[in-house]
Amino acid sequence: MNDMRLYTSLSRFKYLDRNYSFKYLFIAFIGVHIPLIGIVTFIALTDFTSLTPGMVIFSTLGFTLIACGITLFMQNALARPIIETKNALVNYLSNKTLPELPTDFKDEAGLLMSNTCTALKELDNLIKEKRDFIYLLSHDLKTPLHNVLTIIHLMKDDINNDSKEEHINLIRQSTQYQLQLITSVLNLATSEFKEGNILQLINLEPLLNKVLKDHAGSLQNKQIQVLADIPENLQVKVNEELFAMALSNLVTNAIKFSTRSSEIMIRAVVMEDHVMIRVIDYGIGFNESKAPSFQPFSKSSRPGTDGESSNGLGLYFTRKIIKYHGGTLVAESEGEGKGAKFIVRLPLAA
Template sequence: MKSRLLVYKKLDFLKKYSLKFLFISFVGIHIPLLGIILYLISVEKNEVTPLEIIILALILTLVATSITLFLLNELLKPLKMIQEGLDQYIQTKQLPDLPEHYQDELGQVMSKLQNTLEQLQHLLDEKHDLIALLSHDLRSPVNQIKGLVALLQDSEEELQQEYLQVMDGLCTQHATLLSEVLFMLKQEEENTAHKVFEYVDLIKLLDECIQEHHTSLEKKDVSVSLTSSVDNVQVNMERTFFQQAIRNLLENAIKFSFPKGAIDIRVETVSDQLQIHIRDYGMGFKPEVAHQLFDKFTRQGKKGTFNEPSTGLGLHLTKKIIEQHIGRVEASSEGQGKGATFTIRLTQWKSMSKTMDVFSVEN
């Protein structure tokens, strides 16, 4: 499609679409005048007759009109491309390939339209993935619970407790999945609206997340230490989403920690970058699969040390949230059984003091 815009591309030095039309019209209007002037210069004046001037003017006007109409039609091709691209997407859901580098008004329209259609397609893909997830993973636990209820009614008393524990685990898995799906839908909805960012005390927020998980930490007898080499560090964030990202990483660390294990949360700076490290000493993973952990519905998901379920959504959500905060999140591990470290790297932060005093919280 882009190869069709030869004339539009040649006139890209004019930064306004209206100037392109004006330039072509100006050239078209002056072709007859320039032609007549050149003709008069090239011949003797006494050899020129009025009839010749009239005929030449008519011919040059016809030529200029044809050239001008052709060029104006070429200049309208971006509009035709936009129409064809929209028709193509509506009929086949195939994304057009509109150019995005032109600077005039129409170029900006093409760029924004291309980006909008790509985002729309991404949302549609997300919707299809969620439908597939809901149709399978939400229906399966319900059927399992129904089967267990039937077994429970006819089972001996010593088996009933076992069945009830299985049902409790299925309900927990069901609730976790619903929570993450609903949060993903909420995030996609919030992406279309204006988010309110503010500077929030990072240490206080991390401490709140630790306290929220007191029960699950106590259940595994896992301790958490929080240290910071930056005093009174403030991060520019949308609090609800950023806190959810921290929760996801902390829940992940707890899930894969061994009983009586430990989790270290460390805040530090490297150059102008703020880093948050969340390290556990649990199950770990093979180093070569680190990048796959953040894929949606990743196959690298596995059950925790207490058979906690994995939905394959938590780390994917975390990655998206951190990227929306102009940061990135990375995972590393020395291997299975050697723990894992998840690191958030941020650039939008400030500190009221540059001292290196250590702030520590023990769970």
């Protein structure tokens, strides 16, 4: 910022770099001494005997006016950090544009710029997080509702009501899951994604079984069999509710893009420095141009094999959740019609 050249120059001097008021005092000191220096110089270069009182008075006033002008100009230039900070705030409030203020100055004005940048970035992230939670809530609430509709459809086809109790239990499980999901997401909207939250050691196998139960209706509707290969007593250090959402989204995605009467394989293995979880389907797959982007409302999102809608929010939030746990999520496929693998890597539980 060229407008801050004076402030930048003064910040290079010792004793002026960490105190903004000292910079103003330095400029005021120069301004006060300009008339004195000017008068001394004027007298030294002029025949003393030819000076009249009027010449001394008018020369003093002239040098004082010049000093005032220079001092005001320099003080206005020195105020640029505050002005730039004000402009940055106004610009953010008007256009939601994050500022690019310098953050390496150590005095009060420098700290004001640095803290303003930090505060606005945190505010912007908070706004995005709240918006994302709204998307998450609207997206993930569809899963249990879709399961209920699927089960109701199956009940209509079951003329003899042979599976009535089983279907009722599945509906009860889906509605309970939906209530838990609403509570969880509303809690998450306040503080769950903050750093420093305590994660717990959770057995992966029972957590996965619970997730698969919640998807029993969709699996039965497409006649899909899930083959799970999870080492006994394998533990992961996670937030249980969040990680269950991530697994649920991956299972939902696998069901959505699997063909009828196919299989889904879920495998977990302990590697040298991480736990790897793979959710493998043998459905439509993808080539490089149609690979999941993990971005919300991505244009690469495709409908499922039964026409299920897809907007990419599930995978977007799944990666967000995995990243929150210090892990990674990638998608692999050998091409169209060759299925897909979604690979989760989590740090080993300490």
